[in-house]
Amino acid sequence: MFKKMKILIGLSGGVDSAVAAYLLKKQGYEVTGTTMSIWDGSLPSPKTKGNDSCLGPENENIETAYKIADFLKIPLHITDCREEYKKVVLENFRNEYKEGRTPNPCIRCNAYIKFGILPAAVRKTGLSFDKFATGHYANIGFDSSTNMHQLHKAADLNKDQTYFLYRLTQKILSETIFPLGVYTKEQVRNIAKKIGLPVAEKPDSQDFYCGDYDDILQLPANPGDIVDKNGKVLGKHNGIWNYTIGKRKGLGLLGGTKDPLYVINISAKQNIVTIGTKEDLYSSSLTAEKVSWCSILPPKKIIEATAKIRRQHKPEKAFIIPQEDSSVKVEFAQPQMSVTAGQSIVFYKDDTVLGGGVIT
Known part of the structure; x- marks a missing residue:
């Protein structure tokens, strides 16, 4: 007797994962949703209104995920990833900024949390599934000449998310499905509207955190010099983590300059921010x-x-x-x-x- 393939899909509460779940169910798979909980309340609630980011008060997103699951008539599990997210993503985020680097938390979250800890945690509850799916815009293929799975760009190059997925392993690629890889964002929106999904008009998430990064960093002031390429002091800073390469505004210079100046180097060891011209970038x-x-x-x-x-x-x-x-x-x-x-x-x-x- 034919047995339906079981798919676990990560439901974020957004339109992409909701449509991905719908498409999988329409194709005849046995679909179960999971929403990861990563907000532990230890950070200040973002001052900005709306919840268009991954990290923030999540009651609204969880409630929306339940509405989606109810609409699609699929079960939904809320998976607690708060402690792991704090250790793997947030601590790394703080440490990188302290060292004068600008991290990308979404890449780290995908590699270790969303495609690693999340499905593993669901399996530990006793739920079995054959593949894990998300609403990412990407494709997965297989090269028979090398016997390796391959990550490919999405059909919609404007929405392609492979930049954030390059750390996925062969094992993860072999166990993953990206239902939206062959669709454009416009097509996904149209599908959502056509079937009446409750999130059809919901805006896309814009960043991993909708508040001020200082809320996450929570670092004491550490004053240092802002210098030019020759080491001449032009100003003071309160912490190198307030700067990133290419930054132009709010440099804290002591006087005006003839040409626009940009951050061209950050030294954690010397606690110095170096600025220069656009050509220096x-x-x-x-x-x-x-x-x-x-x-x-x-x-x-x-x-x-x-x-x-x-x-x-x-x-x-x-x-x-x-x-x-x-x-x-x-x-x-x-x-x-x-x-x-x-x-x-x-x-x-x-x-x-x-x-x-x-x-x-």
């Missing part, structure tokens, strides 16, 4: 560590690919040079602006995500 190369190759085996030779140094960045031609310590050196065909330590660089070959790493 350009780099022809970088080094990345904590490299993850999601679709191929770690290369032993130089490979040519395109690379993105941030989510909205246009992929640029680059040469990836493997190093003996498993890091990579990346040389760009054209200099890139605002290469930022702590952010991720992701490598592509056509629509396939080769892998990526954290910029040092």
